[in-house]
Amino acid sequence: MAASAESLWQGTKSQLQVSVGQCSDKGRKPRNQDFHGLCVPLEPQLGSKGIAIALADGISSSDVSHIASETAVAALLSDYFSTSEAWSVKTSVTRVLSATNAWLHAQTRRGQHRYDMDRGYVCTFSALVLKSTTAHLFHVGDTRIYRLRDGALEPLTRDHRVWVGEGKSYLSRALGTGPQLEVDYQALALERGDLFLLATDGVYEFVDARVMVDCIAEHSDELQVAARHILDRALANGSDDNLTLQLVRIDSLPRAEVDDLQHKLGELPCPPVLEARMLFDGYRILRPLHVSARSHVYLASDEDSGATVVLKTPSQDLQHDAAYLERFLMEEWIARRIDSPHVLKACAPTRKRNFLYAVCEFIEGQTLAQWMIDHPRLELETVRRVVEQIARGLRAFHRLEMLHQDLRPANLMIDSSGTVKIIDFGATRVAGLQEIDGRQVDGPILGTAQYSAPEYWLGEPGTVRSEVFSLAVITYQLLSGRLPYGAGMARARTRAAQARLPYRPLAQGRELPLWLDDVLRKACHPDPRKRHEDPDEFAHALRHPGAALLGRRPLPLLERNPLLFWQLSCLLLALMLVLLLARQ
Incomplete structure (x- = not known):
C-alpha cells in the first residue's frame, strides 16, 4: 500500500501547484488490497509530463489482487514519466496501461486460476494526470474520480459494473481480465481551486457526498486530516471493504507564456548577420549556405572539436515576432528527440550559448529539388528507394506523435551515398506540446501549397494520412516532373471543388507499370479516408500493388483523360464533316 503522508507541494508562481491528502485503511478486511500513489516531478518534467495520481482496488475474490493493484499503480507512476515528451498524455498512459494489462492477464493465464479471472491478477483502476491547465482522466472498473468545484461534488467517471439482481453485480471491465483493454478517457480544463477526489467503493458507498464536501471545507x-475523517466516517457507517481516498487541490496554474521556450526567448538576443571567417560563439563561420526572409543558414566549424556543422539563425526581419521565434526554437527541440538516419540531427550543446540560434549536422549533398533537376528521368527503382527512405524518416516522426507538415523536395536532402534526410521542422506539430498550450492547434497553413494535403485548406487538422498525400505528390513529381493536380489543389477551398479536380495520369510514354497510377491516385486522393493509412503502406504499395491492381485492365481513355477523349472526338467529327462537304 502506498504511503499516505500529507503532501503539500509548492513551486514557483509559474508552475502547477497542488495540495494533497491521501489515506488508506484495510478496514474490516484481513488485508488491504487497495494501492494508491502520486508523483510530482521536478522541472522540466513537471511542465512536459505533469503530475500523476493513481488508485487501484483489488477484488475480494482473488488472493493475488493486491499484487495487481500495486503493479498497476507502480507501473503508471514510473513508466509514464519514461515515455516520450512528444507523446500526448493519452497516448503515454494508454500504452503504459495496455502493457500492464497484458502482463497481468499473462500472469493469470500461467497460474492455477487461468480459467477463473475473478481469482486472478485483476483490479479496478483510476488515474489522473494534471498537465499544464488540463486534467486527463483514465478509468476502468468501479473506483471513482470526483471533482469538487463551487461547493458541488460531481462524479467524473462511471462504474463498469453490471447489476444482475438486488444487491448482486459483477465487474464488466477491469485491468487484467482480458488480453485487450478498453479505458475511459476524458480531458477537462482546470481552474484554480478545483479539488479532485479519488475513492474506492469502500468509501463512496458509505459516505454521503454532502458529508464529504463539508468535511473538506472544514x-x-x-x-490529510480531511481524508482521514472521511475514512473514519465510512468505517463508522459500516463499511466492510478496504478504504482509500485521495484529495488533490489545484492551488496554482502555470501561465502559458512562461514555459521553457519563452524563457529562452527572453534571455537570448538574436545574433547579427554573420560573415565568412567571423568567430561567433565558439564557431568559425565558413560561408553562408542559404539566406531567405525566414532564416539565415551558415556552414561553420566548431573551434573546440573541429567538427563541421550548420548554424541556423533567425531572420533579422522577424526577430520581434514571438510566434516565429518560438517555432524557430522548436526545430532544434524536435531534432534532438528524433533518432533516425533519415532525419536531420541536432548537435548537442557543449557550451553556453549567448545568442539565439540552432546547430545541426552538416549534410554534404543537395536538396531533392535540385537533385530532380539534375536527374530528370529517374528509373522507378530509384524512386522507390528514395520514397522508402522518406517513409522511414516520417515513421520516426509519427512514433513520437509528430507531424512534419511541410514535406517537399526543398526540405529533403540527399547525400553522395544516396541517403535521404528530412530537414526543416518549422511547421512540425507535436501532440505533447499542444497539451501545454494551444498555440500549435490552430493557425495559418505553414506548409507549401503544392504539397500540402487538401484537408489543411478546409481548416481541418492534419493526420498521418496528410503526410501520405505530400509523399505521394513528391513521388509523382519524381516520376513525371509534374504535379498530379497542377496548381488546382491549392485553389480548391471546398470539399466539392477538391472532389472535382481530375487526377492527371503519368505520362504513358515511359515504361511504367499500368497499376502505378492507381497506387498514386489513391495516395493523393482529396479525401484522406481513401488514402493509404501511413507512408509505409504507400511505400510498400509501390512495390507490391496486389492482385486486384495487377489483373486490372487499362482504363478507357474517357476515364484516364476526359479532356483528350473529347478533343479527339471533336477532331474526328470535324474530319468527317470536311469529308462530307468535299463529296458535295
Whole structure:
C-alpha cells in the first residue's frame, strides 16, 4: 500500500501547484488490497509530463489482487514519466496501461486460476494526470474520480459494473481480465481551486457526498486530516471493504507564456548577420549556405572539436515576432528527440550559448529539388528507394506523435551515398506540446501549397494520412516532373471543388507499370479516408500493388483523360464533316 503522508507541494508562481491528502485503511478486511500513489516531478518534467495520481482496488475474490493493484499503480507512476515528451498524455498512459494489462492477464493465464479471472491478477483502476491547465482522466472498473468545484461534488467517471439482481453485480471491465483493454478517457480544463477526489467503493458507498464536501471545507488547510475523517466516517457507517481516498487541490496554474521556450526567448538576443571567417560563439563561420526572409543558414566549424556543422539563425526581419521565434526554437527541440538516419540531427550543446540560434549536422549533398533537376528521368527503382527512405524518416516522426507538415523536395536532402534526410521542422506539430498550450492547434497553413494535403485548406487538422498525400505528390513529381493536380489543389477551398479536380495520369510514354497510377491516385486522393493509412503502406504499395491492381485492365481513355477523349472526338467529327462537304 502506498504511503499516505500529507503532501503539500509548492513551486514557483509559474508552475502547477497542488495540495494533497491521501489515506488508506484495510478496514474490516484481513488485508488491504487497495494501492494508491502520486508523483510530482521536478522541472522540466513537471511542465512536459505533469503530475500523476493513481488508485487501484483489488477484488475480494482473488488472493493475488493486491499484487495487481500495486503493479498497476507502480507501473503508471514510473513508466509514464519514461515515455516520450512528444507523446500526448493519452497516448503515454494508454500504452503504459495496455502493457500492464497484458502482463497481468499473462500472469493469470500461467497460474492455477487461468480459467477463473475473478481469482486472478485483476483490479479496478483510476488515474489522473494534471498537465499544464488540463486534467486527463483514465478509468476502468468501479473506483471513482470526483471533482469538487463551487461547493458541488460531481462524479467524473462511471462504474463498469453490471447489476444482475438486488444487491448482486459483477465487474464488466477491469485491468487484467482480458488480453485487450478498453479505458475511459476524458480531458477537462482546470481552474484554480478545483479539488479532485479519488475513492474506492469502500468509501463512496458509505459516505454521503454532502458529508464529504463539508468535511473538506472544514479542513481545507489540512487535506490529510480531511481524508482521514472521511475514512473514519465510512468505517463508522459500516463499511466492510478496504478504504482509500485521495484529495488533490489545484492551488496554482502555470501561465502559458512562461514555459521553457519563452524563457529562452527572453534571455537570448538574436545574433547579427554573420560573415565568412567571423568567430561567433565558439564557431568559425565558413560561408553562408542559404539566406531567405525566414532564416539565415551558415556552414561553420566548431573551434573546440573541429567538427563541421550548420548554424541556423533567425531572420533579422522577424526577430520581434514571438510566434516565429518560438517555432524557430522548436526545430532544434524536435531534432534532438528524433533518432533516425533519415532525419536531420541536432548537435548537442557543449557550451553556453549567448545568442539565439540552432546547430545541426552538416549534410554534404543537395536538396531533392535540385537533385530532380539534375536527374530528370529517374528509373522507378530509384524512386522507390528514395520514397522508402522518406517513409522511414516520417515513421520516426509519427512514433513520437509528430507531424512534419511541410514535406517537399526543398526540405529533403540527399547525400553522395544516396541517403535521404528530412530537414526543416518549422511547421512540425507535436501532440505533447499542444497539451501545454494551444498555440500549435490552430493557425495559418505553414506548409507549401503544392504539397500540402487538401484537408489543411478546409481548416481541418492534419493526420498521418496528410503526410501520405505530400509523399505521394513528391513521388509523382519524381516520376513525371509534374504535379498530379497542377496548381488546382491549392485553389480548391471546398470539399466539392477538391472532389472535382481530375487526377492527371503519368505520362504513358515511359515504361511504367499500368497499376502505378492507381497506387498514386489513391495516395493523393482529396479525401484522406481513401488514402493509404501511413507512408509505409504507400511505400510498400509501390512495390507490391496486389492482385486486384495487377489483373486490372487499362482504363478507357474517357476515364484516364476526359479532356483528350473529347478533343479527339471533336477532331474526328470535324474530319468527317470536311469529308462530307468535299463529296458535295
